[in-house]
Each structure stands twice: as C-alpha cells, then as structure tokens.
Amino acid sequence: MQTCLIIDEAPVIRKIASRILLQFGLAVECVATPAEAQIWIGENGFPDIAIVAANASEPSGVDFVREYRRRAGQAPVVILALLAEANLGLMTRLRRAGANGYVFKPFDRRSLGEQLAPYIADQAA
Incomplete structure (x- = not known):
C-alpha cells in the first residue's frame, strides 16, 4: 500500500484530503x-507521496521541498x-x-484524483 504524508497547518484541509486519499x-x-514532517520521516521513512502546503508569504514550504528532495x-x-x-x-x-506538481485549494475527489492519478499505483473506483 502506498503511503501519503499531508503537510498543512489547516486541520480541515488535512481531514478532507485524508478522507479522499483513503478512497484511493x-x-x-x-x-x-x-x-x-521531518520528525515523522525520521521515524517512518519517506512516504511514496508527500502533499506539502506552500504559500508565497512563507518560505518553509519551498525549503521543505528542497530539503526533502535532497534527503530522498x-x-x-x-x-x-x-x-x-x-x-x-x-x-x-x-x-x-x-516538486513534481501542484494541487490547488479548494479541491474535491475528482480534482485531487486527477493530480494524483499519475502517481497512484492502484486507484479505487
């Protein structure tokens, strides 16, 4: 089973995304x-997919992607x-x-699925 790590400060985004991703x-x-996320990766290893929140006013998203890619x-x-x-x-x-690609908020099952489709090994219907 593929693993996905969601990194976002908003609890509602994490909840909605996790419910949708479980369906896949x-x-x-x-x-x-x-x-x-760094602590989680240290304890569990790299997930197959990481979804990382990023915004223009906070460089931590870009920094995390750079460090994640380097460590991987x-x-x-x-x-x-x-x-x-x-x-x-x-x-x-x-x-x-x-980063391999982007997911835009707000998302739903269809839009999230379209962005993840190239990377999911076995999609649920």
Whole structure:
C-alpha cells in the first residue's frame, strides 16, 4: 500500500484530503508543519507521496521541498505542492526545489484524483 504524508497547518484541509486519499487506497498520515514532517520521516521513512502546503508569504514550504528532495536522493518520492492560488513565481520556486506538481485549494475527489492519478499505483473506483 502506498503511503501519503499531508503537510498543512489547516486541520480541515488535512481531514478532507485524508478522507479522499483513503478512497484511493492510500495509507494517509497528516502533520501540521514541515518540522513535524521531518520528525515523522525520521521515524517512518519517506512516504511514496508527500502533499506539502506552500504559500508565497512563507518560505518553509519551498525549503521543505528542497530539503526533502535532497534527503530522498534517488528514492522515487513524489512531492505535490498544495497551493491556494496559481502564483507563477511560487510555482517556479517549488518546481526548482523538486516538486513534481501542484494541487490547488479548494479541491474535491475528482480534482485531487486527477493530480494524483499519475502517481497512484492502484486507484479505487
């Protein structure tokens, strides 16, 4: 079973995303901050997919993606940035840091599924 780590300060986002991702057959874990994510990764190893909240006013999302990608090395990890808006500058920094793609808020089962489809091994119907 593939694992997905959701990193977002908003409890409602973590709750909704985890419910949707469970429907796709993923094992889901949630943390609020990049610091908590680093602890989780240290204890559990790298998840198959990480969904990381990022915004233009807080560089910790970009920094986390860069550090995550560096630490993962050649491991086949997928990093999706969770964004509230299409900000070209932020999206470019995230891509350069190592993000594979983006998920935009608000999301639903269909839109989240479309973004994850290339990375999920066995999707639920």
